Amino acid sequence: QTVVTQEASFSVSPGGTVKLTCALSSGSVSSSQYPSWYQQTPGRAPRTLIYSTNIRSSGVPDRFSGSILGNKAALTITGAQADDESDYYCVLYLGSGIWVFGGGTKLTVL
Amino acid sequence: EVQLLESGGGLVQPGGSLRLSCAASGFTFSSSAMTWVRLAPGKGLEWLSAISGRGTDSHYAVSVRGRFTISRDNAKNTVYLQMNSLRAEDTAVYYCAKSVPPSSFPPSPPFDPWGLGTLVTVSS
Numbered sequence: 001q002t003v004v005t006q007e008a009s010f011s012v013s014p015g016g017t018v019k020l021t022c023a024l025s026s027g028s029v030s031s032s033q034y035p036s037w038y039q040q041t042p043g044r045a046p047r048t049l050i051y052s053t054n055i056r057s058s059g060v061p062d063r064f065s066g067s068i069l070g071n072k073a074a075l076t077i078t079g080a081q082a083d084d085e086s087d088y089y090c091v092l093y094l095g096s097g098i099w100v101f102g103g104g105t106k107l108t109v110l
Numbered sequence: 111e112v113q114l115l116e117s118g119g120g121l122v123q124p125g126g127s128l129r130l131s132c133a134a135s136g137f138t139f140s141s142s143a144m145t146w147v148r149l150a151p152g153k154g155l156e157w158l159s160a161i162s163g164r165g166t167d168s169h170y171a172v173s174v175r176g177r178f179t180i181s182r183d184n185a186k187n188t189v190y191l192q193m194n195s196l197r198a199e200d201t202a203v204y205y206c207a208k209s210v211p212p213s214s215f216p217p218s219p220p221f222d223p224w225g226l227g228t229l230v231t232v233s234s
Binding site for chain 2: 034036038046048051052057089091096097099101103104
């Protein structure tokens with residue numbers, strides 16, 4: 001079974017830059033998996049940040065960006081703010097109508 | 111404004127069944143694929159199932175295939191998730207989301223927007 005792996009946790013200082021990654025157990029991540037990133041805050045519905053690798057969703061600040069780094073998808077937060085402290089999930093399309101979320105990264109800003 | 115409202119969650123015993131509903135408004139429902147995703151306590155988001163706009167195509171995660179069934183009633187603008195043989199590990203908040211095929215043009219978020227979710231607790 002294909003597994004999507006993210007860092008379990010990450011810490012960044014206010015104003016700092018952090019790259020969260022998303023890897024595929026069966027090989028490299030490419031734009032063909034349409035990597036997307038969601039922010040999840042407890043008690044709220046997930047919020048779309050990035051889709052199709054690097055397209056920022058409406059209303060998302062430009063400090064959030066998406067890319068392919070090597071064989072992984074990446075979400076970069078530049079100039080981290082306190083309210084960026086949240087859980088971040090990537091999701092990849094595996095084909096045949098199947099999507100798989102990564103395990104999520106808990107981001108701490110301190 | 112696009113709105114999605116899930117309902118039908120609650121407490122159910124292991125081995126039991128539950129049917130979740132997601133009422134949609136603010137968009138052409140019959141033209142839109144729909145997806146169910148869950149968030150279990152202490153765990154991450156899990157994609158469960160998707161259904162095409164006409165209801166002719168459906169897909170399932172391995173973890174729920176054979177136990178869960180997705181369906182829709184376009185006359186009622188509602189998508190359903192029938193859950194059978196429930197287990198403790200199915201305890202989660204269940205979200206529905208409007209979805210688009212990954213190769214759609216122009217590109218769009220695969221799941222957006224989302225409902226607020228409905229809590230399912232499987233326990234004796």
